[in-house]
Amino acid sequence: MYFAHVLRRFAxxxxxxxxxxxxxxxxxxxxxxxPVEQQLNQxxxxxxxxxxxxxxxxxxxxxxxxxxxxxxRQYLNYWxxxxxxxLGYSLANYPERVGETIRAALPWTLSLLGIATLISFAIxxxxxxxxxWPSSPRILRWIGMPIVxxxxxxxxxxxxxxxxxxxxxxxLFPAGGAYPFSMVPRLDWxxxxxxxxxxxxxxxxxxxxxxxxxxxxxRGMLVSVLGEDYVTLAEAKGLSPRRIFIWYGMRNAxxxxxxxxxxxxxxxxxxxxxVEVIFAYPGIGYxxxxxxxxxxxxxxxxxxxxLSVSIAVTMFVMDLVYPLIDPRITQRRR
Amino acid sequence: xKRNALLIAGISLLALIVLAGLLGxxxxxxxxxxxxxxxxxxxxxxxxxxxxxxxxxDILATLILATPQTLKIGLFAGLIGLAIGVLLGxxxxxxxxxxxxxxxxxTDVMMAIPGIAVLVxxxxxxxxxxxxxxxxxxxxxxxxxxxxxxxxxxxxxxxRAYVDIAQLNGIGGVRLVVVELLPNLLPYIAAxxxxxxxxxxxxxxxxxxxxxxxxxxxxxGMMIYWxxxxxxxxxxxxxxxxxxxxxxxTIFLALLMISIGMDRLxxxxxxxxx
Numbered sequence: 001m002y003f004a005h006v007l008r009r010f011a012x013x014x015x016x017x018x019x020x021x022x023x024x025x026x027x028x029x030x031x032x033x034x035p036v037e038q039q040l041n042q043x044x045x046x047x048x049x050x051x052x053x054x055x056x057x058x059x060x061x062x063x064x065x066x067x068x069x070x071x072x073r074q075y076l077n078y079w080x081x082x083x084x085x086x087l088g089y090s091l092a093n094y095p096e097r098v099g100e101t102i103r104a105a106l107p108w109t110l111s112l113l114g115i116a117t118l119i120s121f122a123i124x125x126x127x128x129x130x131x132x133w134p135s136s137p138r139i140l141r142w143i144g145m146p147i148v149x150x151x152x153x154x155x156x157x158x159x160x161x162x163x164x165x166x167x168x169x170x171x172l173f174p175a176g177g178a179y180p181f182s183m184v185p186r187l188d189w190x191x192x193x194x195x196x197x198x199x200x201x202x203x204x205x206x207x208x209x210x211x212x213x214x215x216x217x218x219r220g221m222l223v224s225v226l227g228e229d230y231v232t233l234a235e236a237k238g239l240s241p242r243r244i245f246i247w248y249g250m251r252n253a254x255x256x257x258x259x260x261x262x263x264x265x266x267x268x269x270x271x272x273x274x275v276e277v278i279f280a281y282p283g284i285g286y287x288x289x290x291x292x293x294x295x296x297x298x299x300x301x302x303x304x305x306x307l308s309v310s311i312a313v314t315m316f317v318m319d320l321v322y323p324l325i326d327p328r329i330t331q332r333r334r
Numbered sequence: 335x336k337r338n339a340l341l342i343a344g345i346s347l348l349a350l351i352v353l354a355g356l357l358g359x360x361x362x363x364x365x366x367x368x369x370x371x372x373x374x375x376x377x378x379x380x381x382x383x384x385x386x387x388x389x390x391x392d393i394l395a396t397l398i399l400a401t402p403q404t405l406k407i408g409l410f411a412g413l414i415g416l417a418i419g420v421l422l423g424x425x426x427x428x429x430x431x432x433x434x435x436x437x438x439x440x441t442d443v444m445m446a447i448p449g450i451a452v453l454v455x456x457x458x459x460x461x462x463x464x465x466x467x468x469x470x471x472x473x474x475x476x477x478x479x480x481x482x483x484x485x486x487x488x489x490x491x492x493x494r495a496y497v498d499i500a501q502l503n504g505i506g507g508v509r510l511v512v513v514e515l516l517p518n519l520l521p522y523i524a525a526x527x528x529x530x531x532x533x534x535x536x537x538x539x540x541x542x543x544x545x546x547x548x549x550x551x552x553x554x555g556m557m558i559y560w561x562x563x564x565x566x567x568x569x570x571x572x573x574x575x576x577x578x579x580x581x582x583x584t585i586f587l588a589l590l591m592i593s594i595g596m597d598r599l600x601x602x603x604x605x606x607x608x
Contacts, residue, residue, distance in 0.1 A: 015439070016446045023447075027455050152590035153583045154536060156543060160558070160567055160579055168570050175568055263445070270450035274543055278562065289544055292458060300458055304451040312446055 002323055013316035020308030024301055025078050029071075087302035092294035098302035101287060106306075108178055109283030112199055113272050116206035117261075123207070124214025125257055129250050131215065132222045134241075144215065151212025156274035159205035163278060166201060173201045176280035202279045206272055217260050221253040228252075255326045262318040266311050341595025347588035351401060351581070358398030366392035367399050367552060378573050385573035388564045397577045400552040405585070407469045407538045407553070412531030414473035419480025419530065420523055426481070427488025428511055437485070441478045449475040449537055457546035465548050468538065476533040480526035487522045491515055525596040532589045539582055554578045 037058045044054060062068040066077055081087070087098035130136045131144050150158065167175040179185055179194045225231070226249050234244045273285030280286060284303055291299035365371055366382075374390040376382055384393035426437035456471050457463060491497065492515075500514045541547060542555020543562070557578040561567070566574040 012439070012442065012446075016443050019443055020447050020451075023452060024455065027452075028459050030459075149587060149590070152532075152586040154539060154586070156540075157579050157583055160562075160575055163567055164570075164572060164575075168567065266446065266448035270448050270537075270540065273450060274540055277544070278567070288454065292454065292544060292546065295458075297458070300454065304455050307451045308447045311448055315446055 005323055006320060009316055009319040012319075013312050016312040016315075017309050020312065021079075021082060021305060024305050024308075025075060028297070028301070082305075087305070088298040090291075090296055090299050092291070092296040092299070098298050101299055102284070102302055102306055105282060105284045105287045108281060109272070109276065109285065112203055112276070112281065112283060113206070113268065115199075116203040116272075117210070117268060119203070120207040120210040121214055121257075121261060124211040125218045125254065127211060128215035128218025129222060129245075129253075131219045132226070132249075133245060147208075148212040148216055150208055151210065151216070153209060154274070155206050155209040155271040156278050158209045159202065159275045159278040162201050162205050162208075174198050178282050199281075202275050202281050205275055205278075206268070209271070210268065213264065214257070214260075218253060218257055221256050222249055225249050225253045255322075258318070258322065258325070262315050265314060266307075269307060269311060338595065338599075340591050341599065344588045344591030344593075344595055347584065348592070351585060351588070352405065355398065355402035355405065358401075362392070362395045362398055364395060364399055366395035371395075375571070384577050385571075387560070387566070387571075387574050389560070393573060393577055396552055396557060397554075397581060400554045400557055400578070401581055403465055403548075403551055404535070404538065404542075404554040404582075407465055407472065408531050408535035410466070410469035411472035411476060411534035411538065412527060414470065415476035415530045415534060416480050416523070416527050418473070418477040419482075419526065420484050420519075422477070423481040423484025424488055424511055424515070424519075427485040428492060428515070430489070434485070437481065441481050441485075444475070444478045450540055453537060453541050454544065454546065457541055462550070463546065463548045465551055465553075468541070468548055469534075472534045472537045472541070475537060476530050479529050479533055480523070483522060483526045483529070484519060487519055488515060491518055521596075521600045525593070525600050528589060528593045528596055532586065532593065535585065535589065554582050558582075 037054065040054050040057055040061070059068070066074060069077075085099060087102075090096045090098055090101050093101070127140070127144065127147065130140050163175060166172045174180070174197065178198050179191065183191065183194060185191050185195075226245075231244060231248050234248050239248075272283075273288060275281070276283045276285030277289045284306070288300065288303045290296075291303065368391065370390040372382060372386045372390055372392050374386055374388050376386040378385040382392050382394065384397065386392055387396075422437050422441070426434040452475060453471060460467065497510070497514060500510055505513065538547075538553075539555040539558075542553050543558045545556075545559045545563070547553050547556045547559065555578075558575060561571075561575040561578070564574075566572075
C-alpha cells in the first residue's frame with residue numbers, strides 16, 4: 001500500500017516538475033516578437049543607429065544561442081541544460097551565472113521562510129486549539145478575532161506597516177537588508193545576533209499574517225473531531241476532559257493540519273517574495289524583483305524554475321512522511 | 335443571526351468601496367491624478383486631503399481612480415476562473431472515471447505550481463500589460479479552487495434520489511446537469527466565486543506590487559509599487575503608502591467576511607456548531 005502511494009506521488013511530482021520546466025520553455029516563445037532583433041534594435045536605438053546590419057547580426061546571435069534550430073531541438077537542448085543545472089548567465093551582472101545568483105540568495109529565503117512558517121504553524125495550531133477549549137481564558141477570543149482578520153491581508157501589506165512602525169517611527173529594528181552594510185559576516189555571536197535582528201520584522205510579518213489561517217483550520221478540524229464517536233466513548237469512560245481534548249482531539253486534528261501545510265506551501269512562498277522586496281532582504285524574492293527591474297530574463301526564468309521544482313519536491317517529501325504519521329492516508333483513496 | 339450579520343457587513347463594505355469608485359471621479363477632479371498636476375511631496379492638507387506624491391499626483395484622486403481598476407481585475411479574473419472551474423468541476427464530478435482523473439491531475443498540478451511564478455513569467459514576457467490581459471492571466475491561475483469545490487459537490491449530488499428520478503424519466507446528459515444539478519449547486523458556486531475573487535485579487539495585487547501590473551493604468555498595487563520604488567516608506571511619507579495599503583486591506587477584509595458568511599450559509603455542518 002505504502003509503495004503504491006509513494007509511486008503515485010512520485011509520478012505526480014515528476015509531472016509537476018516536467019510541466020513547470022516546459023512552461024518555462026514555452027511561455028517566452030509564445031510571446032509575439034523576436035527577442036534577438038528586439039535587443040539589437042534597442043542597442044541600435046541607444047547607440048545612435050550605427051551598429052551595422054541588424055539582420056545579419058541577428059542571424060549570428062540566433063546561431064550562437066541555438067535559436068535557428070527547429071523547436072524540438074531547442075527543447076531537447078533546454079532539457080540538457082537543465083539536467084546540468086546550467087541556467088545561463090545573468091544579463092545584469094554579466095559574468096555571474098544564474099546558478100550563483102540563486103545559490104547566494106537561497107539560504108536567506110530558506111531560513112526566513114522555514115523559521116517563520118514553523119513559528120506560525122505552532123502558534124496558530126495552539127491558538128486554534130485554545131479557541132475551542134471550553135475553559136481557556138476569555139482573552140483568547142479577543143486575540144483570536146484580529147489575528148483571523150490579519151490572515152486576510154497579504155503578507156507584504158503587514159510588512160509595510162511593521163517596517164514603518166518599528167524601523168522608521170520607533171527605530172527598534174533595521175529598515176532593510178540581512179545584516180549591516182559595514183559588517184563582514186563571520187561565524188560568531190555578533191553576526192548571528194545582527195542577522196536575527198534584521199530578520200525579525202520580515203519574519204514577524206509572515207508569522208502575524210499566517211497564524212490566523214492555521215488557527216481557523218485547527219479550530220474547524222477540532223470541532224469536527226470532537227464530534228466523533230470515539231470522543232463520546234472516551235467521555236463515557238470518564239477520562240478527564242483535558243486528556244480527551246489533548247490526546248483524542250488535538251492529536252487527531254493535527255494530521256489534516258499537516259496536509260494543509262503542504263497545500264499552502266506555494267501560497268506561503270508567493271507571499272514571502274514581496275515581504276523580501278519590502279525589507280530589501282537578499283533572498284530569492286528580492287533577487288526576482290531586481291531581475292524584473294533589470295529585465296534580466298535568465299535570472300527570472302531560473303528563479304521561477306527553482307520555485308516550481310522545489311515546491312514539487314517538498315510536497316513529495318511531505319507525501320512520503322504522512323503515511324508514517326497517519327496510516328489512513330494510504331488506505332483511503334481520495 | 336450572527337452569520338448573516340457578517341455576510342451583510344462584508345457585502346455592504348464592498349458595495350461602499352464600489353460606490354466610492356463610481357461617485358469619486360465626480361467629486362474629485364481625475365486630472366489631479368496626472369503626473370505633475372499638483373505640488374509634489376505635500377502632507378495631507380485642506381487642498382489635498384491625502385497629500386501628494388513625489389511625482390506630483392494627488393493621492394486621493396489616484397486612490398479613487400485606482401480602486402475600481404483593481405476591483406475590475408479581481409472581478410473579471412474571478413468570473414473567468416469561476417466559469418472554467420465550474421465547467422471542469424461539473425464534468426469531473428458528473429462523468430467520473432477517466433475524465434475525472436484527468437481533470438483532477440490537472441487541478442492538482444496547477445495548485446502545486448506556484449501561481450506567482452507563472453504569472454511573473456507571463457507578465458515579464460508580455461509587451462504591454464493592460465487591465466483586461468491582467469484579468470485573463472490571473473484567471474488562468476484561479477480556476478482550480480472552484481473546480482475542486484464544485485467537483486466534490488457534484489459527486490455527492492449525483493448520488494441523490496432526485497437525480498435518479500430524473501434519469502428514470504429519461505433526462506440525461508447536458509440537460510440533467512443544467513436543469514437538475516446546476517440550480518442546486520448555485521450556493522456553492524456563489525461561495526466559490528468569492529474564493530476565486532479573493533485568490534485573483536491576491537495574485538493581482540502581488541503582481542502589481544512587483545511592478546508587473548498595467549503600466550498605463552492606475553491600480554492599487556501599482557500605487558504601492560511606485561511608493562515602494564520611490565522609497566516612500568523609508569522616507570516616512572506615510573500618506574503615500576497608507577491609503578492604498580488601507581484600501582487593499584479593507585477589500586480583503588470585506589471578502590473574508592463575505593466568504594465566512596457564505597461558508598456558514600452553505601455548510602450546514604458549520605452552522606450547527608457556531
